[in-house]
Amino acid sequence: MLDVPYVPTPRPCRLGKIPDFKKGQHHRRPRRHGGQSKGYDAQNIILLPMRTHAAWHNLFNHLYATNIVQQINEWRHFHGLTMECTRISAPEYEDMSDSDSVRREQIQYRITPTHAESWAYLFQGLAAEEVVFEINTLYLDPDYQISLVR
Numbered sequence: 001m002l003d004v005p006y007v008p009t010p011r012p013c014r015l016g017k018i019p020d021f022k023k024g025q026h027h028r029r030p031r032r033h034g035g036q037s038k039g040y041d042a043q044n045i046i047l048l049p050m051r052t053h054a055a056w057h058n059l060f061n062h063l064y065a066t067n068i069v070q071q072i073n074e075w076r077h078f079h080g081l082t083m084e085c086t087r088i089s090a091p092e093y094e095d096m097s098d099s100d101s102v103r104r105e106q107i108q109y110r111i112t113p114t115h116a117e118s119w120a121y122l123f124q125g126l127a128a129e130e131v132v133f134e135i136n137t138l139y140l141d142p143d144y145q146i147s148l149v150r
Contacts, residue, residue: 015058015121018051026053029141030062043142055118056139065144068135075119078128081148088145 026048029035035044048056060068069085123131132146140146 015051015055015117018054022050023047024050024053026056026139028139029143032062033064033141035141046138048138052122055121058118059115059122060139065141065146068140069146078131078148080150081128082150083132083146084149086145086147087143089143 024047026046027035028044028046060071063071066085069083073082123134126134128148132148136146
């Protein structure tokens with residue numbers, strides 16, 4: 001088990017008890033960050049298996065894209081590569097990612113077995129490039145793009 005900081009979640013996630021045959025809507029840009037379900041933001045909604053959706057939110061709750069990348073870089077090391085987050089289009093909402101950072105820095109936590117289980121469920125056995133692809137296409141705010149840098 002890694003002894004590094006993590007973002008706390010409001011409730012424990014018991015992945016084994018969540019049915020994976022049911023699908024749920026995942027807002028790639030969370031509603032609390034200005035994400036919508038209709039119109040321009042139709043690309044913001046993706047259907048995910050419930051277990052996958054729960055694992056993602058267990059790891060990152062509703063963090064901004066930049067803070068998700070920062071968190072991954074603190075947790076995981078991809079053989080000398082780090083993740084970088086770039087805004088690829090101008091959002092129609094205010095980016096408050098600095099407020100996430102301030103809140104996270106106030107209290108330091110360490111990764112729990114539940115978080116390790118969620119990471120393994122989502123990304124076990126994937127190369128760094130595959131992790132980036134999965135995050136960009138399934139989970140991340142569509143106005144942002146993650147890339148790997150040396």
